Amino acid sequence: MRTLCAVVLVFEAIVIGLMIPIAINLEGMDPALAGGVWGGIAIAALVLSGLQKYTWAHYAGWALQAAFLFSSFLVAGTPLVPIVFVSLWVTGVILGRKVDVQKAAHAAYAEATEGSESSAPGETAGATGGARSA
Template sequence: MRRLCAVTLVLQAVVTALSIPVAITVVHADGTAAGIVGGGLALAGVIIAGLLRYRWAYVAGSVLQILVIATGFVVTTMFFLGVIFAALWITAIWLGRRVENAPAR
């Protein structure tokens, strides 16, 4: 489960970081604000991915999903991408628990 969730968070961090130039050039958002918010969310995703050995990190990852969806208020496409990554996050947790709880063959 940890590996699936970590991959999801790292890929989401890449997408979040790539939304910074979009926010600046297309939406004309303030570059400093876009860099701090987008960079902070991307960095948080990578850090949380490294801390998934702790149970609280899954809660932090879930909160991160909500925050990334909320960036859609600035870059509308992030609503769509955030929902996709939230679905991947939920699926990674569900599938990971299912595999971990499966009896060994």
């Protein structure tokens, strides 16, 4: 799950960074304000993508999704972009959890079959140094 979420955050950081010239050119927003708002969110997305192994960073990713969604209302016509990324984030969480469950089941199965293969029936180590008993 965390890998999918990290990938979404990296691509989201690129798109968030592209919101800066859109806000400046379309809305006439001050470049310092646009850079501060979306530049800060983009940097936070990059940092959080690298920290997704921590639970708190995953929850911070949810907060970043909300921040991107609410900040998009400052520029007309752009709220669709964060809606797409929030959808990708939710899909990544759902599919990632399914993959995590399947990985855990596979690891448990592999561990169970590995343990049964090491003690094959009919083979015992006898007192004479490992001779086979019939």
